[in-house]
Amino acid sequence: MTKKLLLSSLALFLLVEEWLWDMLTALGRxxxxxxxxxxxxxxxxxxxxxxxxxxxxxxxxxILPVKFVGLLLFAHGRIxxxxxxxxxxxxxxxxxxxRMFAITRPQLLTFAWFSRLYSTITRWLTWAHGRIRATWVxxxxxxxxxxxxxxxxxxxxxxxxxx
Numbered sequence: 001m002t003k004k005l006l007l008s009s010l011a012l013f014l015l016v017e018e019w020l021w022d023m024l025t026a027l028g029r030x031x032x033x034x035x036x037x038x039x040x041x042x043x044x045x046x047x048x049x050x051x052x053x054x055x056x057x058x059x060x061x062x063i064l065p066v067k068f069v070g071l072l073l074f075a076h077g078r079i080x081x082x083x084x085x086x087x088x089x090x091x092x093x094x095x096x097x098x099r100m101f102a103i104t105r106p107q108l109l110t111f112a113w114f115s116r117l118y119s120t121i122t123r124w125l126t127w128a129h130g131r132i133r134a135t136w137v138x139x140x141x142x143x144x145x146x147x148x149x150x151x152x153x154x155x156x157x158x159x160x161x162x163x
């Protein structure tokens with residue numbers, strides 16, 4: 001029973017994670033266009049492995065002070081503001097780190113230790129996702145999500161043609 005509850009909880013968490021990842025990836029692409037960063041991204045994709053590692057670590061270092069401010073808000077009784085700041089910081093950091101990683105992965109994988117770590121984590125995630133995706137909760141939630149997306153797309157399409 002405990003194992004089933006854990007897998008069901010993880011299935012819901014995975015769905016939210018996948019949705020956020022897709023949303024943040026799309027936002028990252030749009031920001032690249034809006035902020036005219038394509039030339040920077042092309043340069044970054046061709047840079048040295050050490051510069052690529054610095055580019056990956058920079059967002060982590062930049063977001064740390066923001067997280068500390070969130071914790072300070074907690075300490076001063078401003079729980080809602082602290083939670084809001086921590087969530088916003090997490091989303092922004094995820095956006096930046098995932099974008100940097102997508103651009104610099106080939107250079108990063110030239111570090112033997114990074115390649116081993118990446119392979120190990122990828123193997124674990126593949127195994128875990130396989131177990132979670134096999135659960136009834138994940139499968140039902142995925143069907144509901146797909147149905148909701150189809151209804152939203154139809155509603156938007158009908159609204160444009162009749163509006």
